[in-house]
Amino acid sequence: MGVSKTHMFSLTQNELAQAAKVLAHPARIAILEYISRQENCICNDLVDVIGLSQPTISQHLNEIKKIGLLKGTFEGKNLCYCINQERWEELQHSFHVFFTNINQNCC
Amino acid sequence: MGVSKTHMFSLTQNELAQAAKVLAHPARIAILEYISRQENCICNDLVDVIGLSQPTISQHLNEIKKIGLLKGTFEGKNLCYCINQERWEELQHSFHVFFTNINQNCC
DNA sequence: ATTTTATATTGCAATATTACGATAATATTA
DNA sequence: TAATATTATCGTAATATTGCAATATAAAAT
Secondary structure, eight states: OOOOOGGGSOHHHHHHHHHHHHHSSHHHHHHHHHHHHOSSOBOTTHHHHHOSOHHHHHHHHHHHHHTTOEEEEOSSSSOEEEEOHHHHHHHHHHHHHHHHHOOOOOO | OOOOOGGGSOHHHHHHHHHHHHHSSHHHHHHHHHHHHOSSOBOTTHHHHHOSOHHHHHHHHHHHHHTTOEEEEOSSSSOEEEEOHHHHHHHHHHHHHHHHHOOOOOO
C-alpha cells in the first residue's frame, strides 16, 4: 500500500532505517560533506554548490535536521548549520553495531 | 518531479546513497539480521518471521540482492540466501569512511 | 504424472519522495 | 522606511516505494 509497516519492527530497526533514509539521497550526502568542510559554518551558498533549487535544498536540510544531525542557528540571515557531533557519533555507532553484529560465516 | 538528480553528484556519493536506501526500511534491516543469525542459511521461513506477505518479502530480498549483499542459490526450492561477506565489508568500509571523514569541529 | 512446497512475477492501489515556481517570512542594509 | 538578501512554506507535478492478491514458475515428493 505504500505505507511502511513500522509497528512490526523493533525500535532499533526502525531508528536505523530512518537514519539510513536520511542518507539515502546523494544531495543529502553532499550537503553533509559540504557543511563539514566549512570552517565558519555559514552555509548560505549551499544552493550554488549543490546545484538544486533553494526550496529543494531547504527540504533536504529539513530531513537532516529532523533526525537531529544539525545544530546551530536556524533563523534569519546568516544562519549557521553545523553537524551535531553527539548525534553524529550516535548514528555512527548504530551503523557500526549493525555492520559488525551481522554474522557472515555461512555458505 | 520525484526523480533524483543523480548526475549532479559523484559516484561515491551516489553509491553510498544507494546502499543507504537499501537499509532505509526496517523490514530489510530485519531480513539481514535474520539471515545472519541462521546457521544453515536456509531462509524459507522469512515470511513467517518478518510478518509481511511472501511477494513483499520477495521484493525486499530483491532490493538487497541488487546491491550484491546476498549470495547463494537463488532458484527452485530450498534456496539459500547468505550475506556476501566481501560486499558487506565493502559497504561497512564506505559508511565508516563517510562517518569518520566528516569534520565536526565547528560551532 | 500429479500434487505439494517455495519463490518469483505481474498488476494494481495507496502513500512517500523529489523537485521547483510562487510566495511568505525574517533580518540586514541603504 | 524601503530595498535587498536569505531561508521557509505552500501548492503542485512527476516519479518512487510499499504492500498484497493473483498468478506463474520450479523443484521435490508422492
